[in-house]
Amino acid sequence: MAEIIMVRHGQAQTGAKDEASYDKLSDLGHQQAAWLGEYWADKGAVDRVLSGTMRRQIETGQSIGLHGVSYHQDARLNEMDYFGLAAFLKEHGGVPVPSSQEEFQTHVRDVLGAWSRAEVGDELESYADFRGRILDCVREVAARDDRTVIVSSTGVIATLIAVALDLDMARKTDVFLKIAHTSVHRFEIVGDDVRLIQFCATPHLDAPERVSLRTHI
Template sequence: MGRPRKGNTVVELTLIRHGQAQTGAQDEASYDNLSDLGHRQARWLGEALRDGGPFERIISGDMKRQVQTAEGLALGVHHSIDPRLNELDYFGLAASLKASHGVDIPDDIQSFARHVPQVLDVWRQGGMNGDLETYDEFCSRIMGALHNAAGQEGRTVLVTSTGVIATLSAIALGLDMVKKTKLFLRVMNTSVHKFELLGDELHLTQFGAVPHLEHPDRAYAQTYG
């Protein structure tokens, strides 16, 4: 990523989801910290990225799990923060949905899988608490982060979260909310995703690669939490 965006130049963007956080948490503060496995996943991915050639910089959101993942990659390059790469406020949206529709916040993976489409559908329709970021505002800020990164020289890694990656993938592929929900549930921890940006046109070229976790001895580390 990071070739100057001039004329019709295509810029490649590499996005990484953070490592495993505190699965089962019921609020953002409790969730926002890598587990021991999350730190290990980041270290392994860093080793794989170094084998693939040099990067000039890392940009991450300012959430703890994103910053910890970026630092854990240990690529030896400058790390800067762009809060526009932060995750959507899932716990805030979940609390709003509970207040307006009586839908309980999930406490297991099966309930979470049923909960996600409900949250995203009501959010997309503008049915959440007015103090929360709207769906359109979320899309605008994450696209802004991509355009900012695309204008910089050299190859850049962006460390972000599931909602950002799933939303960008849905935008690139023209998916409806039902199909976007399926993507949301399949973004593995420290998975690698690649996009191409041509002006305002976004294309998905790689989804969910985990070269650092494909060895049988690391199958246990293929997590989604």
């Protein structure tokens, strides 16, 4: 049995319309990550930080800033191409790009649903391949002897939760929309089984003066 600790990146560029514009942390995102690093530094319980290769993931890993803890990257932890999926559905399905938080919640359901049904063409990464690379990476991490913190993104974390709880896409989307920036999620890997043991913890943001700084978008 091995424990996996996964963290969503800090707040990125809310309101961006493409991946290049979105893919960097806001000032608050850097602060959220720094506070998490301070929390863990007091516990002394992390040996290694591993992130995807996207800028917001790298910046989160760096801003966590644990002294003496090695930092590494693995592209298998990168987020799905949400903007690419959205563009395909707009062009081929007439699904409009959202302009509000309320519209985004509906849009996520449309995008994830179409993607899981393989209705987004052959040029984008398939949902099956996305899921497979996540599980391959996580199982490799689980086989190590050290305590690794994985920094990734909502789609990656929600997919692992869906595997652990055997969620359909509708329920997975509910989870997707509730994952806060720099929230901590813990899993146990037992053989081929993935088990969720902690969801969306934000101990570094639980002080009264920080509660309002929890973000999702």
